[in-house]
Amino acid sequence: MKRMRNIDLTLFIVLLLFVIFGIVMVYSASYPYAYIQFDNAEYYFHRQLFWAVISSLFLIGAIVIPYQVYGKLSPLFVMLTLATLVLVLIPGVGVERNFSTRWISIGGFLFQPVEFAKLAMLIYFAYFYSRKEAYIGHFGKGVIPPIIILAIIFGLLLRQPDLGSATLILFSCVMILFFTSIRFRHLFLLGSLAVSVFVFFAMMSPYRIERITSFLDPFADAQGTGYQLVNSYISIHTGGITGNGLGGSVQKLGYLPEAHTDFIMSIITEELGLLGVIAVLSFYFFLFMKGIRIAINTRDEFGKLLAIGITFQIIVQAIINLGAILGMLPITGITLPFISYGGSSLLITMVSAGILLNISASSNKNVEQEG
Structure with missing residues (x-):
């Protein structure tokens, strides 16, 4: 537990405070729907509270275990990722919801393998490229191997289908590659290929085309493809500066689908207003600055690349979510x-944050020893 003494205590406390804030908002956004569906207004609240406690324990575990261990286990993580992403596609094993098969049921709880994949690929990419720095100029030997694994995982995610998560993983891994000594022409080639693949798979499916284009003019089909976004606009518009008060949202009363998951920020805006928005954005900006500082202060190449990957993945995920509820990005x-709301999402995000704190603690310890 010596490592706990060297962690960034401010970051640790802020993370826990925002998890508590999330629990409160999940309850506020979900209790009408939970009462209708389960005759228990606290159904989602209790589940989120349970996962918050478990995730906090995993956060501490991720801090205590030296982060170098995760790198050595990265081949195992990749194999588990591939196995679970295949399992979720097997009829009778994967659970289908909203026309997507993204979950596996474990002991009554739904687990999304893609959440594990997000972190596993960051660890694998950071570990591989930190060890191949001398060969990074060699496209075949120093660059390509992880790209092949990434392409396979991208394809498996498209089968679910989950283009959003696939794109997030792709972008996060590319950001790690960007901060290596890779040659610009190789990076440009991979970037162009990634964009081409994204456009190809996005355009080949009517479902994906509908998802991508519906945000451009949601009012053209306000009762169909644009319904969710239109109600998000209403929720945001009525919030004003101070909001309608905690619990005062109208849109969560059956008007805004996924109010406690994808569109929870719309409810935060409606109930807490512009002040709530500023608080949430300030949290992510604070986390971004802390993550970048941790990466800069880390001398170990694996730790540096992993800190960059974790930081950008969390922030880009937040940007994608916020962009969707504002109609600036596809839903x-x-x-x-x-x-x-979401147990597996919260669990993996907290583990990621724990690893970030772990890297920070190791850097602080090295500074103390040198001092």
Whole structure:
């Protein structure tokens, strides 16, 4: 537990406070729907509270275990990722909801393998490229191997289908690659290929085209494809500066689907107003600055690349979610980190944050020893 003494205590406390904030908002956003569906207004609240406690324990575990261990286990993580992403596609094993098969039922709880994949690929990419720095200029030997694994996982996610998560993982891994010594022409080639693949798979499916284009003019089909976004606009518009008060949302009363998951920020805006928005954005900005500082202060290449990957993945996920509720980006089903309802999402995000704190603690310890 010596490592706990060297952690960034401010970041640790702020993370826990926002998880608590998320629990409160999940309850506020979900209790009408939970009462109708389960005759228990606290159904989602109790489940989120349970996962928050479990996730906090995993957060501490991720801090205590030296982060170098995760790198050595990265091949195992990749194999588990591939196995679970295949399992979720097997009829009778994967659970289908909203026309997507993204979950596996474990002991009555639904687990999304993609959440584990998000962290596993960051660890694998950071570990591989930190060890291949001398070969990074060699495209075949120093760059390609992880890209092949990434392409396979991208394809498996498209089968669910989950283009949003696939894109998030792709972007996060590319950001790790960007901060290596990779040659610009290789990076440009991979970037162009990634964009081409994204456009190809997005355009080949009517479902994906509908998801991507519906945000451009939601009022054209306000009772169909644009329904969710239109009601998000109403929720945001009525919030004003101070909001309607905690619990005072009207849109959560059956008007806004996924109010406690994908669109929880709309409810936060409606109930807490602009002040609530500023608080949430300030949290993510604070986390971003802390993550970048941790990466800069880390001398170990694996720790540096992993800190960059974790930081950008959390922030980009938040940007995708916030962009969706504002109609600036397509609705992809991406949740808001630390705040939205979802056990596996919260668990993996907290583990990621724990690893970030772990890297920070190791850097602080090295500074103390040198001092």
